[in-house]
Amino acid sequence: MDPASRLDTLAVHAGMPSPRPGGAVAIPLYLSSSYDPGDAGSYDDLRYPRLNNTPTQLAAAARVAALEGAEAGLITASGMAAITTATLEALGEGGHLIAQDTLYSGTFKFFAHELSRFGCAVDFVDATRPETWAAALRPNTRAFYTEALTNPLIQVADHQAVAAFARAHGLLAMIDATFATPVVFRPLAAGYDLVLHSATKYLNGHSDLVAGAVAGSEALVGRVRGRLNLLGGSLDPFGCYMLARGLSTLGLRVRQQGANALALARLLEGHPAVRRVHHPGLEASPHHERAKASFTGFGAMLSFETHSAEAAARFVTRLRLAVRALSLGGVETLVTRPAATTHMGLSPEERARQGISDALIRVSVGIEDIADLSADFTQALEGL
Numbered sequence: 001m002d003p004a005s006r007l008d009t010l011a012v013h014a015g016m017p018s019p020r021p022g023g024a025v026a027i028p029l030y031l032s033s034s035y036d037p038g039d040a041g042s043y044d045d046l047r048y049p050r051l052n053n054t055p056t057q058l059a060a061a062a063r064v065a066a067l068e069g070a071e072a073g074l075i076t077a078s079g080m081a082a083i084t085t086a087t088l089e090a091l092g093e094g095g096h097l098i099a100q101d102t103l104y105s106g107t108f109k110f111f112a113h114e115l116s117r118f119g120c121a122v123d124f125v126d127a128t129r130p131e132t133w134a135a136a137l138r139p140n141t142r143a144f145y146t147e148a149l150t151n152p153l154i155q156v157a158d159h160q161a162v163a164a165f166a167r168a169h170g171l172l173a174m175i176d177a178t179f180a181t182p183v184v185f186r187p188l189a190a191g192y193d194l195v196l197h198s199a200t201k202y203l204n205g206h207s208d209l210v211a212g213a214v215a216g217s218e219a220l221v222g223r224v225r226g227r228l229n230l231l232g233g234s235l236d237p238f239g240c241y242m243l244a245r246g247l248s249t250l251g252l253r254v255r256q257q258g259a260n261a262l263a264l265a266r267l268l269e270g271h272p273a274v275r276r277v278h279h280p281g282l283e284a285s286p287h288h289e290r291a292k293a294s295f296t297g298f299g300a301m302l303s304f305e306t307h308s309a310e311a312a313a314r315f316v317t318r319l320r321l322a323v324r325a326l327s328l329g330g331v332e333t334l335v336t337r338p339a340a341t342t343h344m345g346l347s348p349e350e351r352a353r354q355g356i357s358d359a360l361i362r363v364s365v366g367i368e369d370i371a372d373l374s375a376d377f378t379q380a381l382e383g384l
């Protein structure tokens with residue numbers, strides 16, 4: 001194996017222009033919004049930040065592509081910009097989508113309530129039960145959409161079966177790999193066609209940027225880039241600089257977060273104030289074997305249920321170290337109650353169908369010392 005092809009090495013070096021401009025060690029930040037057209041042969045050759053082709057944007061895109069083992073990458077202004085743009089491109093006019101039934105709430109709402117306004121349709125399936133998928137096929141089905149690890153129940157689809165099913169039926173296999181990151185799962189190597197991220201989360205990793213990413217073949221990413229250039233969801237060069245910088249430590253962060261998450265999951269699993277823990281690293285998890293089959297690790301997200309909604313609310317307010325926050329994937333441990341925050345936009349029926357109870361707490365485990373995290377969680381659970 002070429003030593004420069006390993007993930008931790010790519011995270012530090014991939015995307016750096018060669019030769020290094022001015023001898024710079026860090027990726028240079030070009031804020032310019034306008035460029036000399038030179039002898040550009042087509043509109044797409046003109047450099048302009050909305051067209052996603054200025055030097056710092058290209059450097060960040062190349063780093064993401066390298067980490068995903070992809071021919072091409074694309075950085076977007078948010079995870080939702082990546083998801084909506086790529087899905088609309090994949091479905092085209094009047095296309096039908098088969099999607100996993102437990103998805104990030106924004107994605108679910110877009111699929112369930114917005115796709116029809118573009119003449120497209122969706123059917124949701126249980127992505128852990130391949131025997132049910134054929135019934136959802138229609139003549140105009142064009143893509144199959146999953147999440148690597150679902151939000152907030154941290155479920156693991158049968159990813160090997162999704163890739164095989166998509167190939168067998170000529171569908172584009174698309175995956176939101178936000179919760180896994182390329183440290184845990186490299187979907188393209190597993191047979192997916194297009195990888196999407198909310199780079200707001202682990203890829204940036206420092207709770208100070210909103211961004212998205214797309215990775216795949218040059219042909220596919222080129223199609224998404226073309227649409228994005230018109231829809232206008234590109235990320236500015238400064239954001240791309242921040243993302244490339246955050247990516248440098250991706251492996252270090254995610255491995256430490258993953259080890260902390262497993263330790264916390266085990267602590268919670270044995271606690272009397274906790275009714276159920278959702279983390280695929282636990283041997284008792286129904287997702288453990290599927291995670292082991294596809295992943296190199298289990299990620300750093302977990303969720304758990306207390307005995308009541310009131311107990312969950314009390315737990316969250318008692319935490320002293322972990323931070324109450326909506327988002328995830330930062331170096332800090334971040335805790336939220338999905339029913340009262342991220343999934344508040346779903347109707348109670350939609351939440352119930354997805355298994356999201358009012359007593360559920362989601363934890364994005366950070367890189368802090370596990371002894372301090374364990375002490376914080378233990379004191380917050382005391383006598384709940």
Ligand SMILES: Cc1ncc(COP(=O)(O)O)c(C=O)c1O
Binds near residue numbers: 200
């Ligand atoms: C799994 C997942 N995908 C996509 C998104 C949307 O990303 P963004 O907020 O960057 O648009 C989120 C946001 O929480 C998410 O958790």
